[in-house]
Amino acid sequence: MERFHCAVTDIADGPLDPAAALDFVSDPGFGGIAMFVGRVRDLNHGRVVTGVSYDMFEPLALNGFRAIAEDIDTRFGPKVRLYVAHAKGRLGVGDLAVVVAAGTPHRDEAFRACRELIERVKHTSPIWKQEHYEDGDSVWSEGCSLCGSDDTDGAGEREHDHGDVHRDGAAR
Amino acid sequence: MERFHCAVTDIADGPLDPAAALDFVSDPGFGGIAMFVGRVRDLNHGRVVTGVSYDMFEPLALNGFRAIAEDIDTRFGPKVRLYVAHAKGRLGVGDLAVVVAAGTPHRDEAFRACRELIERVKHTSPIWKQEHYEDGDSVWSEGCSLCGSDDTDGAGEREHDHGDVHRDGAAR
């Protein structure tokens, strides 16, 4: 039975499904399930956000999700189940952008695997967020450069905010 | 609007509801939701488990949930929403024993608040687990002594397995 679920879901095909994530990572041998859900916020750096468009290089993103899952499995496994689903398309405030979950026998590994999963997905996946503001402006967020990245970012505890440095006038 | 949900649910009244937890901790201003779900495992210390009975001192447990939530709020707040629900009664393998969730503007606080919430609930709540085995034996788990506890266990990263030292012959 497949222990990793890696998917990209077009928002037009419906929202991401946290209940499906819980189901997928459940197992009679597992006592702990940790899940993270990322949602579109109404405010970023003080600006009122009306929505977010996600652009992605889908085949590479899916390859990356799987590589991350396999790597986490070698360290937290062999009994781990992992779920990653990322939305693409134009999302409104409150829509789910990403759902990750980890099921393991004990809760410490569940938390650590889940945290590492979302950090690596966010820092290494070829996914780009364009925020739309109530004044009609749109900005591409520019976060982690993949130059020189070895995809070995396994710290699991790091987080940095992706800065928004490029005002994209053409996208109004 | 109330930002903390603290509850004890008799399994006879239905299972715990992770979807309700996600809903409760959601807010248009929140980008991150972390959730932990604890389930009854089929195996503990090598013994085949058929079910678990939870005994609890309910008024003190609910008081404690609320005190923990308020304390987490003072450190991660003011914008935090927290959810704690613990099951009581006799659960089967796979049944949900506990659901906690934290919603915050950013994901790092969501993970840390969620982790601290479950650790403190597990280590300080007046709740006792009796495991039932396929051979008919039953054992009360004995975990964290509350003697000398100041309820200041905010480490958030600790975990220890609750040892099962008392074979309760009377409960067969």
Place this chain on the structure above:
Amino acid sequence: MKVELSLFGAFRSHDPGAKLVLEVPEGARVADLREALDRYAREHWSAYRPELLKASAFASETTVLRDAEALPEGVPMAVLPPVSGG
């Protein structure tokens, strides 16, 4: 004075009703209740394990009380063995 004491977890199996009424001196502290339970248990519970009581705390419905604290009058109490929720 009389103190109503509820039993939880492993202590439940010693007493089907899971509730005792124990006599302690006026102005007693929590430590006196602990002693009274120890005496009662040695007399009545065949499988009594004193080390479990040593690791147990006493509480009202609102708070855990330390041994040195005064026993609140007329308040039902509970004895809490080491906990194992979640």
Place this chain on the structure above:
Amino acid sequence: MKVELSLFGAFRSHDPGAKLVLEVPEGARVADLREALDRYAREHWSAYRPELLKASAFASETTVLRDAEALPEGVPMAVLPPVSGG
């Protein structure tokens, strides 16, 4: 040889089709593709920011390739500005 290059994120706004075909020497490395895109962008994109390209990586559908690596022949490529998923 010709290389098909897909544009993502902020680069998309420079080109409605989000796809270019660039000419690089036979046996080119990823660095040569980067140079070719830089030349093209300076000529065609009015709002081109060279610093964004400097922070961008190049990849096939299966892997990110470093500047020193050989450009795989006949494989569609993509230019990846700093990412911001999740």
